[in-house]
Amino acid sequence: MALFVPCFVEHLQADVALATARLLDHLGHEVVLPAGQTCCGQAALNAGLADAARVAARHFLSTFRSCVGERADAIVCPSGSCTAMVRTHYRALLSPEELGAYETIAARLFEFTEFVVDELGVRDVGARWNGRVALHRSCHALRRLGIARQPLALLEHLAGAEVVELGRPEACCGFGGVFATKLPEVSARLADDKLDDAIAAGAEVLTGVDSSCLGHLAARASRRKLGLRCVHVAPLLAEGVGLL
Amino acid sequence: MTELRERMALAAGDPGLALRLGRALDHTIAARAARVAEASDWDALRDAAAATRRYSLSNLDHLLERFESNASASGMTLHYAADAGRACGTVIRLLGSSSRPVIKSKSMVTEEIGLRTALRRARIPVVETDLGEYIVQVAGEAPSHIVAPVIHKSAADIASLFRSRLGVELGDDADPRTISLAARDILRPRFVEASLGICGANFLTADEGAVVVCTNEGNGGWCLSVPERLIVVTGIEKLNPSLRHLEAPLLLLGASATGQRQTCYTHVLRAPGGGGPERIDIVLVDNGRSRALADGDLWEALACIRCGACMNVCPVYRACGGQAYGWVYPGPIGIPLAPFLRPGRRWSLADACTLCGACSDVCPVRIDLPNLILAVRARPWRRLPLGALCRAAAGVLARPRLFEQLGRAVRRRARRGAPVRYGPAAGWSLVRDIPAVPGQSFSEMWRRGAGERDGDR
Amino acid sequence: MATASSTRSAMLARIRKATSRRGPVTSELWRPTQAPSLDVFRDRFEHHLAAGGEVHGSLRLVTSIALAVETVIEVLNAADVRSLVVGPSQLAGCIAGGLPSEIVSCDPRAVERADGALLEARLLCSETGSVGLAASDIGPRRAAYAPPTLVIVALEQALVGSLADALVRVGSDGEAYAVLVAGPSRTADVEKTVVIPAHGPRAVHLVVVCQSHSREDTAVPSVNMNWQANTAGTDPGQ
Numbered sequence: 029m030a031l032f033v034p035c036f037v038e039h040l041q042a043d044v045a046l047a048t049a050r051l052l053d054h055l056g057h058e059v060v061l062p063a064g065q066t067c068c069g070q071a072a073l074n075a076g077l078a079d080a081a082r083v084a085a086r087h088f089l090s091t092f093r094s095c096v097g098e099r100a101d102a103i104v105c106p107s108g109s110c111t112a113m114v115r116t117h118y119r120a121l122l123s124p125e126e127l128g129a130y131e132t133i134a135a136r137l138f139e140f141t142e143f144v145v146d147e148l149g150v151r152d153v154g155a156r157w158n159g160r161v162a163l164h165r166s167c168h169a170l171r172r173l174g175i176a177r178q179p180l181a182l183l184e185h186l187a188g189a190e191v192v193e194l195g196r197p198e199a200c201c202g203f204g205g206v207f208a209t210k211l212p213e214v215s216a217r218l219a220d221d222k223l224d225d226a227i228a229a230g231a232e233v234l235t236g237v238d239s240s241c242l243g244h245l246a247a248r249a250s251r252r253k254l255g256l257r258c259v260h261v262a263p264l265l266a267e268g269v270g271l272l
Numbered sequence: 273m274t275e276l277r278e279r280m281a282l283a284a285g286d287p288g289l290a291l292r293l294g295r296a297l298d299h300t301i302a303a304r305a306a307r308v309a310e311a312s313d314w315d316a317l318r319d320a321a322a323a324t325r326r327y328s329l330s331n332l333d334h335l336l337e338r339f340e341s342n343a344s345a346s347g348m349t350l351h352y353a354a355d356a357g358r359a360c361g362t363v364i365r366l367l368g369s370s371s372r373p374v375i376k377s378k379s380m381v382t383e384e385i386g387l388r389t390a391l392r393r394a395r396i397p398v399v400e401t402d403l404g405e406y407i408v409q410v411a412g413e414a415p416s417h418i419v420a421p422v423i424h425k426s427a428a429d430i431a432s433l434f435r436s437r438l439g440v441e442l443g444d445d446a447d448p449r450t451i452s453l454a455a456r457d458i459l460r461p462r463f464v465e466a467s468l469g470i471c472g473a474n475f476l477t478a479d480e481g482a483v484v485v486c487t488n489e490g491n492g493g494w495c496l497s498v499p500e501r502l503i504v505v506t507g508i509e510k511l512n513p514s515l516r517h518l519e520a521p522l523l524l525l526g527a528s529a530t531g532q533r534q535t536c537y538t539h540v541l542r543a544p545g546g547g548g549p550e551r552i553d554i555v556l557v558d559n560g561r562s563r564a565l566a567d568g569d570l571w572e573a574l575a576c577i578r579c580g581a582c583m584n585v586c587p588v589y590r591a592c593g594g595q596a597y598g599w600v601y602p603g604p605i606g607i608p609l610a611p612f613l614r615p616g617r618r619w620s621l622a623d624a625c626t627l628c629g630a631c632s633d634v635c636p637v638r639i640d641l642p643n644l645i646l647a648v649r650a651r652p653w654r655r656l657p658l659g660a661l662c663r664a665a666a667g668v669l670a671r672p673r674l675f676e677q678l679g680r681a682v683r684r685r686a687r688r689g690a691p692v693r694y695g696p697a698a699g700w701s702l703v704r705d706i707p708a709v710p711g712q713s714f715s716e717m718w719r720r721g722a723g724e725r726d727g728d729r
Numbered sequence: 730m731a732t733a734s735s736t737r738s739a740m741l742a743r744i745r746k747a748t749s750r751r752g753p754v755t756s757e758l759w760r761p762t763q764a765p766s767l768d769v770f771r772d773r774f775e776h777h778l779a780a781g782g783e784v785h786g787s788l789r790l791v792t793s794i795a796l797a798v799e800t801v802i803e804v805l806n807a808a809d810v811r812s813l814v815v816g817p818s819q820l821a822g823c824i825a826g827g828l829p830s831e832i833v834s835c836d837p838r839a840v841e842r843a844d845g846a847l848l849e850a851r852l853l854c855s856e857t858g859s860v861g862l863a864a865s866d867i868g869p870r871r872a873a874y875a876p877p878t879l880v881i882v883a884l885e886q887a888l889v890g891s892l893a894d895a896l897v898r899v900g901s902d903g904e905a906y907a908v909l910v911a912g913p914s915r916t917a918d919v920e921k922t923v924v925i926p927a928h929g930p931r932a933v934h935l936v937v938v939c940q941s942h943s944r945e946d947t948a949v950p951s952v953n954m955n956w957q958a959n960t961a962g963t964d965p966g967q
Contacts, residue, residue: 490929
């Protein structure tokens with residue numbers, strides 16, 4: 029499969045993509061990395077720069093166009109929000125002539141846990157990790173892609189792990205892209221609500237399918253000197269298999 | 273720091289507000305969920321209501337003419353107000369110069385046009401009769417929610433207010449029942465003696481020329497009964513084809529707003545007389561609605577039936593409350609309405625959203641709020657010269673090598689660990705640390721064969 | 730200075746211009762028809778009476794006018810109603826005729842001082858459990874809001890199934906005003922705690938005269954509705 033690496037993962041959280049690639053390899057699938065990836069354009073669209081998002085969308089198309097069918101039969105992305113961006117917003121950004129190529133790609137584009145659980149039919153990746161883990165159901169993955177059951181299934185089959193339920197698992201973490209820097213106090217408050225929820229639930233680790241959310245939560249947890257670890261599900265599982 | 277940010281920061285840091293608001297919102301959300309669970313055709317109802325509202329907006333001119341014709345034939349007098357100032361002026365003119373007492377039932381459009389303030393300046397005594405609005409009037413505040421005006425206040429707050437402003441003997445431990453009954457006693461004589469009334473409209477129907485008002489407290493009933501003269505103030509977007517078309521909206525309104533199966537009273541007013549006001553004036557307010565209607569992206573915000581469900585589930589609203597938005601329509605729905613109904617400060621509310629999408633999940637008329645909010649954010653960039661600049665900068669998103677260099681620069685900066693103090697990203701370091709960042713990009717690791725476990729291939 | 734008609738023309742012109750850009754919109758979606766059901770009505774009406782662990786009113790089904798009179802007397806005694814205003818409708822007058830004359834008030838100005846009101850409802854809606862009162866049956870309109878005890882009498886034939894049926898009935902009766910009432914007045918503005926009463930009646934008692942328990946065909950036209958689009962094969966849900 030082809031790996032679609034979110035821009036912030038590429039540059040700031042390489043371990044997330046590394047874990048994803050190694051897990052897919054561990055599950056017996058060859059992973060290719062199409063060259064020339066930049067960004068899905070979500071941040072630009074979010075900030076009101078629809079034209080910039082269109083540039084990103086076109087570039088995404090050209091980068092992955094030759095992928096499906098020839099080099100890979102699926103595109104996997106370790107980010108719910110980036111996957112959602114392509115699958116729900118690109119249609120409105122691209123021109124009619126581009127839609128054919130787009131639909132081919134979108135039909136085979138999956139968020140990582142969605143791919144493992146729904147496409148590969150795997151719930152147990154053979155990972156072992158002792159501790160209490162809570163799942164943050166990030167907004168775009170949840171509402172646009174219907175993803176929550178899949179990461180939960182993977183966690184439930186994580187040998188040794190105790191999955192604890194957050195009081196408000198679907199509450200927004202407060203990242204929201206530009207929101208995080210435009211209204212930082214509100215962003216921090218929402219992060220605090222989520223972090224306090226995880227701590228009250230007894231979690232040692234807070235995980236999810238979006239490392240943008242988790243990065244913001246981790247950075248806030250660090251500022252507050254909380255012991256809670258916030259990490260994407262791919263590195264968590266990869267560590268559990270000894271791949272990282 | 274913008275005013276919005278300042279107000280929101282203050283509100284988000286208030287633990288008392290968090291507790292009161294959280295409790296109230298959780299209660300309403302649970303009540304709504306119960307209604308949704310027991311409905312056999314909730315999604316179908318939303319489809320029907322969404323279709324009715326969009327049909328209405330798309331045919332607003334025809335509906336307005338038909339409404340006008342039928343309502344006038346029934347004896348109601350119609351007035352047209354292009355903007356807030358003219359709407360207030362019309363109401364003041366209709367009330368006349370005597371100081372006869374005026375009772376008023378809840379109407380968000382009257383908050384929008386600042387009617388209470390205008391009446392006060394014109395020295396026309398008016399008393400709000402919806403309990404929440406009455407409390408807001410006594411407090412001299414703005415309502416914080418379009419359905420529950422004092423959702424942000426505790427019973428103790430309200431008891432204290434009644435004590436200090438009205439001289440009513442209520443302890444801080446007064447419960448909601450005691451407070452509500454005290455208000456009943458205070459307002460009863462005002463109802464009885466009222467000779468002028470002002471109310472809003474939840475819906476207007478063209479075929480019957482009817483004004484439909486949904487209330488719970490009975491204050492609406494008093495307002496539609498006792499005064500000799502009634503003034504209905506309504507936005508033009510409230511028009512719908514007929515009473516029958518209101519089935520789905522009415523079934524959804526109670527559940528979405530308060531978790532009730534039905535609001536206690538659904539009033540249908542069609543003509544003067546008949547045991548009620550002898551004269552009925554209807555003030556049809558535009559105040560930017562026709563401009564909103566003309567907007568290809570944002571017009572569907574006018575489909576709103578003012579249930580408040582969107583703000584109940586909005587994380588920003590939950591954290592800050594409604595008054596922090598600084599406008600009569602807070603939460604998600606306020607954002608696409610502000611550019612038209614609130615001239616002068618049009619775009620800034622669009623910052624107050626994480627795009628989580630919880631709002632569109634609960635909107636009874638299926639307004640795609642997150643996409644509308646994105647459209648509002650895109651507006652300033654279209655017209656300014658910055659638009660061209662952006663297009664140039666956007667080129668980097670199609671230039672992988674340039675993008676890689678940009679990424680490397682950001683990574684290096686992050687690895688220094690020092691907080692960001694200036695520029696738009698300073699908001700990050702204000703409340704968060706800079707995370708530990710790997711020294712390489714993923715592509716660099718991949719090229720060095722790190723993708724496989726043993727690095728052989 | 731803008732004249733009234735120029736403001737109106739300008740507004741209409743703006744709206745016309747705005748809507749001219751709208752494409753055709755899908756036609757309305759109607760719900761499947763629902764048969765009237767006294768059981769469903771009773772269940773939903775009684776739901777509206779309950780709050781805070783208390784019941785603020787009652788529903789009685791009786792089989793004759795005479796029994797209705799007895800029931801109303803019971804209700805008025807239990808609620809300690811000493812002065813009652815009676816609505817101008819035939820049924821209300823008929824029942825009032827059987828009540829002790831000292832409690833029936835004939836002074837229209839006494840509405841605000843009355844303990845109770847006796848009104849006929851010509852519409853009951855089973856889907857919503859609400860009761861429809863028309864202006865010409867209320868009389869001075871505040872009779873429906875001022876007296877703390879509201880006693881409503883209705884014939885079983887007043888029952889319709891869905892809210893659409895009720896709305897169509899309201900729309901076609903030519904009345905200046907109608908109201909669908911779902912229980913006694915209430916507020917939840919203070920900490921979301923439901924308090925009954927708010928500014929209107931504190932209790933609603935309904936007495937329905939049922940001739941029998943089998944449904945006759947009545948003159949009430951049921952609205953023809955065809956389910957369109959979206960959910961093919963939906964059961965009309967009786």
